[in-house]
Amino acid sequence: MNETGEPRHQQLARNVGELLAELRVAQAGVQILFGFLLAVAFTELFRDASGFEKVLYLVTVLFTASATALLTAPAAWHRLLFREGRRTEILRVGNRMVVAGLACLAVAITLTVSLIGKVVFGVAAMVVLAVVVGGIFTLLWFVVPRLLRTRPLE
Template identity: 90%
Template sequence: MSETGEPKHQQLARNVGELLAELRVAQAGVQILFGFLLAVAFTELFRDASGFEKVLYLVTVLFTATATALLTAPAAWHRLLFREGRRTEILRVGNRVVVAGLGCLAVAVTLTVSLIGKVIFGTVVMIVLWVVVGGGFTLLWFVVPHLLRGGNRQ
């Protein structure tokens, strides 16, 4: 029995289900961002972009592709391994992979917004947006959970 009073296999099944449900939210965001970024490369405005902007764009696409791979991996693992009773491993490794994927997604969104700021308003706005958006993600996705976790320890 687990701490919740349910059999271990039921808890594992529920935890895997919760992980996959959480991933649906993140996957939708990364897919929309990836589609937007892929379309940008074929615009006339992109052809006129500076070398720095093109490099920043490519780095952003790479972070988005990495986030896509990391955030979809646990679903693929579940599909390939669930009949083998490997839920414990899926959850243990999947949690780490998802956190890394969320980090990549936060970087990709931050870089996307910063790149838009650079193209439209210039370098100063790009830097301000990078700090504000990146700081917002860092605070909301990583610092607040860390603080909440620390608040429950006695």
């Protein structure tokens, strides 16, 4: 039993359920972004894009695909391993995968916004947007939780 009186197996089941519920939220964003990016490659405007824009686009697609793989892995593992009593491993490794997947998603969104800025307004807008959007994700997703972790519980 843990400090709340909950049996370990119940806590693990609840934690896995919470992890999978959190992934549903992230998955929606990844799916929308991936669909948008896949459609872009088949537009007339894309054919006229510069080599740099096409490389940036491909890197963005790769980060989005990586985010998809990382964020869906814990659900696949749960489906394949849950009857084998592997919830502890699913949670331990799955948590790392989710954090890596969120980082890839943040990079993919930042690159997508930056690429749009480059196409619409030029290099200066691309750089400004990369710094602003990347900074927002870094602050909200990674810095604030780290700061909260160091604060004592009230």
